[in-house]
Amino acid sequence: MGARSVSMAVDLGGVRMKNPVCTASGTFGFGSAFEGFFDVGRLGAITTKGCSAEPWQGNPAPRMCEVPSAMMNTVGLANPGVCGVVEGQGAYLADLEGRGCRVIFQVAGHSVEEYAAAVELAEEHAPWASAFELNVSCPNLARGGALVGGTPEDASEVVRAVRPRTSRPLLVKLAPVRVAEVARACEDAGADALSLINTISGMSLDVHTRRSRLSRPTGGVSGPAIHAIAVRMVWEAAHAVSIPVNGMGGVAGVEDAAEMILAGATAVSVGTANFYDPTCASRLVDGLAAWALEQGVTTINDLIGAAEC
């Protein structure tokens, strides 16, 4: 092929990433825990743990169990609140931005008002954040725990409420439910990009005690087992909207990430793999570049949605 170079920069709805590699919310802490594994500044972006206006304690133990080619969690969005994060992690995250890695600040809530409040706080106190991401997979307490973004109507409502409160890029993180419909609703409501998929709800029972292996009846399944399902959903979402998509779900290696891009993802996030293969995201930066070279393109953008099927 000779010595060519490939431009790896992508634009995720206004988040200008030097490469398409990102990390999924809740699987990368606030980044610093990974500095012992690699230079986090190499990544295109990281997404913070979902932060609420007030601190959340999350669910009791046990919060995790293993299932084939996957894990399940019921962490319950435990987080120290927007201000707690700004205080504890703000300096590191501002510095990370300076190192060229975009910080996507994720917010969470149990009601439309809580999302709005979290974004307002973050808008004010996290000037370093390149973008905000709304995790609409939280239970809406006012609606009996139905997902905030489980229907197009509900997702639309929260995006509309938040949109006027910031001029920074606004991403919406979708639950793996009615993806195409919800994606369109979010686009119409003003989202700049979509992230998907969140964990898939699952259940694992200890058949001797007859109890859930988690402290809750259900938990979110993540890891390689959900990858093929996630690629299909990314493909569906990318066909349903014209805003860019950040693809995730079981990405554990270069080929998994490349599949996401071919299916229509502009950026790719590593989630569960960060736990067991903590240098995974860093390897993807080089691996995707090598793949793009092999594919004979001059920019990775030429491979986005390039699946021929």
Added chain:
Amino acid sequence: MGARSVSMAVDLGGVRMKNPVCTASGTFGFGSAFEGFFDVGRLGAITTKGCSAEPWQGNPAPRMCEVPSAMMNTVGLANPGVCGVVEGQGAYLADLEGRGCRVIFQVAGHSVEEYAAAVELAEEHAPWASAFELNVSCPNLARGGALVGGTPEDASEVVRAVRPRTSRPLLVKLAPVRVAEVARACEDAGADALSLINTISGMSLDVHTRRSRLSRPTGGVSGPAIHAIAVRMVWEAAHAVSIPVNGMGGVAGVEDAAEMILAGATAVSVGTANFYDPTCASRLVDGLAAWALEQGVTTINDLIGAAEC
């Protein structure tokens, strides 16, 4: 524990099974291929491959690829048509009923009319069938390929159309989409029992050729990778309706089957495991009885939905 015995008989919406073990449609052929592995007559029931009024050829090769802890298929409901099956397999299936194993005859269609036609044919020519199962995960050709049972309205329509055409028990096989809502719609429309889950739509791309690893862009994911998701959906469906549920999805051993029962399944079907572990279903007959004994119940019915969480 001493020598006690446990009654294993269950009633799946009028299908009186001597034990809760069944096989999932499309994963057991028409039964006879398994006689070299074990006495198929031991099972509570088998479900036939989905049969349409006219023969269907299905999709071109390749129809299968492997993904972590799972496989994907795009067989496309290839089948010789109701009459072809009656002719080729009728004698064996009638005999199997005589051996005490219930035969659930599954029908498929691309439109409401095709389902009705298939059930009418089967009603007339398959007197040995204990029940009919409607596979509402087929693409509805008149609606651009949307699933026949992807929404409560659509599922309801096909069940209502078929219900008057037979007095035998009518099962509906649900796609893993909006399960609780669709389950309620089917119950209201007159279904006697529900089977779930069907395969989960997934996508697997060869990143070198940029093409799907199947002859279609997407295929159905089945096997252990989907088990936790399936248990959760069975639990949701069982809570949503009062008709019994036939649980399936990644059942590969006794504990997987027991989880389904605890989550609310009256019967449990083995699917993909039949391919790689062809004696699996037979082992479950004994294994579930041993588990029930260990749990100290006198009838397996006491364990249905007995999860405490």
Added chain:
Amino acid sequence: MPTGQTGLHDVAVASNERVAEKLFRIVLSAPELASGLRAGQFLEVAVPGDASQILRVPLSFSRADAKAGSVEIIYALVGDATRRLSRMVPGDAATVVGPCGNPWRVRPGQLRAALVSGGVGVTPIVACAGMLADAGVPFDAVVGATDASRLWGADELRSLGASEVVLTTDDGSAGLRGVTTDGLRALLAGRAYDEVYACGPEPMMAAVARLAHEAHVGCQVSMERMMSCGFGACGTCNVALASGGYASACKDGTVFDAEEVAW
């Protein structure tokens, strides 16, 4: 269990060794199975170790020795399952589903056969040679591979009675530089055949079928497909037929008359 019906068998590794570049020979001790196998059939082997790869591996056999109770398989190292297989040592246990598929056919009064093997297609071709030898049908063979390092089987075929074995490699590092059809063309030019038996990559088999057709010689091919079960339960192994529709590679094949297949 009726004789010959597909069943589940416990087997143990008797030996397992590399015979060429990325090519291994494993011998399984499998008395029950060995006595029921016919040339051209295949096995579905569960290679233990990694639960994330759930399906069995379809593998043809090259020899089944009913007396010794052993089955020999020649296999190529291509991915995870075959790598795990290559690490099994004598005494290791596994399970096998078989016999799967239908055997090669010998027509009554058959005079001389040409065998064509491409790559790891050599496995059922060696079995075929054994069958022809038993039936007293003389045969010659073409064995092709990408290069000399991967070429294997000529000695076995000769020892089974092949009068002539033509070798071909893509790069000319051994035998003829070219593909197996070049070798077959050479055979057809030299002697009269009434049947060709071929196994290898699908484009190769298509070309062999064309050549046999033009030469008015019968042709049987062994078709590979991605397979979930190997015994007719899943419907994933479809082969398009010239007459329209599909057949199952595992149940209706894997041996097909080349004329039946829609190439």
Added chain:
Amino acid sequence: MPTGQTGLHDVAVASNERVAEKLFRIVLSAPELASGLRAGQFLEVAVPGDASQILRVPLSFSRADAKAGSVEIIYALVGDATRRLSRMVPGDAATVVGPCGNPWRVRPGQLRAALVSGGVGVTPIVACAGMLADAGVPFDAVVGATDASRLWGADELRSLGASEVVLTTDDGSAGLRGVTTDGLRALLAGRAYDEVYACGPEPMMAAVARLAHEAHVGCQVSMERMMSCGFGACGTCNVALASGGYASACKDGTVFDAEEVAW
């Protein structure tokens, strides 16, 4: 990479052998890692072989020898990952994430410590003994197990300087018939202690904590949780605190003052 920061390390198995019923000792050659470890910390070991089990296995270590560049782990056979670990042979490669968690603490002027180990909790307790020996703090120990066949560690603890080692088994097949708290009660009755170090099943640690509290003796415990990462990234390892809320077992622990924990 700053010293002591959690990182990824290549390791090789130096030895691996059974030491008691379902109990194994593995020694890893891991020079980089060995020099940075402090007693009470743990490792996250990727046990190769089965891709269906994706997570690493959290394991404490019993000895880290900076000079030899080796790390010793005592582990119990409980499920698939530990079974695969038990089959690794010298020379086999793996990767380890570590050091994880915080070390046992020695308070300045500490006089005498009591160590309490239940089951495979013995691993970090042996490490603790090494730490106390280095710090010149005298100690005694209780080692408990379900029965004699699984009891292990008394010799190591004695060789590290334990003045007294009380053994307990549930069935009385060795040492006292009873649980480790019975042993601890015996120690507390005999000598004055100013710190108890405990690791074992959670109900045992809760009982030890109560006993220490009643005796006005400090108590440190090492808490186990299902862990996805081991270095503070996932939030799955929460330990409920007496003060309300949760701490991370992997980042804020695994060593906690017993008084901090909401038992």
